[in-house]
Each structure stands twice: as structure tokens, then as C-alpha cells.
Amino acid sequence: MIVGIGTDLCVIERFKTMLERRPGLAERLLTEGERALSIESQAARFAAKEALAKALGSPGGMRWLDCEVIKTDDGEPRFVTSGSVAARIEELGIETIHLSISHDGGFATTMVVCER
Template identity: 30%
Template sequence: MILGIGSDLANIDRIAAVLERHGARFKTRVFTAAEQRKAEGRPRAIAATYAKRWAAKEACSKALGTGLAMGISWKDMAVSNLASGQPVMQLTGWAAERLAAMTPPDHEAILHVTLTDDHPWAQAFVVIEARPKPART
């Protein structure tokens, strides 16, 4: 069953301007060290990489039904990639607590995330699915 859906659209040029204006202060407030390494390791797409992750965090907070106003920290939601390149999202802190609270008993929560960019836009969708846990024998 679907527990939540969120989407967000971020302007890459706006994120680039924030990066230029606030630099490390912005990066360390919003992004995990791993997210920063990923973005900085893509010299031709630094702003786009940050913009996609920004959009994913916004989309995730919407899928959790909280937005960012209810105590979720930006860093409680982190995007990484599998070896195949597929984006995945990890939740910690209050975001993980919220996910646990909204997941029905005997179910496991699965986060699906997709990212895309086409300058000047970066977009993310997050779907939170609850799957029944396998029956114990």
C-alpha cells in the first residue's frame, strides 16, 4: 500500500546562487558528507546534483506528510546511489521516527525515489510503500 507521495521541482540556477552566496554553511546545514562528496565529485554538474538532492529532501518530507516544519532536519533525509546508479534514500532521526509511526504493524516501509534534471530544473519524486512482512514459519 502507498503511505505517501511527494514531489518537488528545484531551480538549478537558484541552488547555484545559494551555493555561491553561502557556500559551506549551506552545504553543511542541508547535505550529509556523502551527499557533498557526490556533488563535488561531479565538477560539470555540482549545482544540478545538489538541486536534485534538495528536491528529493523536499519530496520526502511531503511524502512523510510533514513538510519541513515539523522537526525534520535536512540531514535526516539522505540520498545516495546504488552501484547501478539508482538513487536511494536513507532516513535517520525524526524522519525515521515519523516513517516508523506511519508504517502499519507487520509491514515494512520501502522508499522509492527518482531524480532527474534538465537545466534549469531538477525534479524528484518519492513514494513510500508499506509491504507486508513475510509470515514467519
């Protein structure tokens, strides 16, 4: 059963400018591992977190750093969650989270489907 669906689109140049204008913002949005990636991949991971928040019903109090996007050994993106995000996932009874990420032509786009 689908519990939630979320999508997000991020303009990579606008994301880059936002990080340059607001010192410390990257540290509040992205984990250390995510910050080590290219700006395109950083924007995609931010979009993935936005899409996940939408799929979870956008509850207040969720922390950006309680969610990290990693790649499996096969190159598939997936979430690693903790704290506030993991608590919301448990509250909704979510068992599987599907994540699709793409970035090209100056845009990063993501889609998330949560199932129980």
C-alpha cells in the same frame, strides 16, 4: 498501500545562488557526500529531500541531515535515513520508499512514493 506521495522541482541556478549567498547553508541541507557532488546533483538531492518531507506529511522537527540520497551499485537513487526522518518513517509504518530523480535544462525534479 500508498502512504504518501511527494514531488519537487528545483531551479538549479537559483539553488546555486542561494548556497553562495548563505554561507553554511549547504552544511545544514546536504551531507558531506552530497556536497562533494556537482551543483546539479546537489540540487536534485535537495529536491528529493523536499519531496520526501511532503510524502511524510511535512511534519515539523525533521532534520535535513537525517536523510541522505545515495546511489546503489546499479546507479539507482535511494534514501538512507536516521534520527527524525527514520522516526517519522517508522511512525507511519512505511516499508518501501520509491525515489525518482532527474536533472536537465537547468531544473532538478524528483518524485517520492511511500508504501506500507
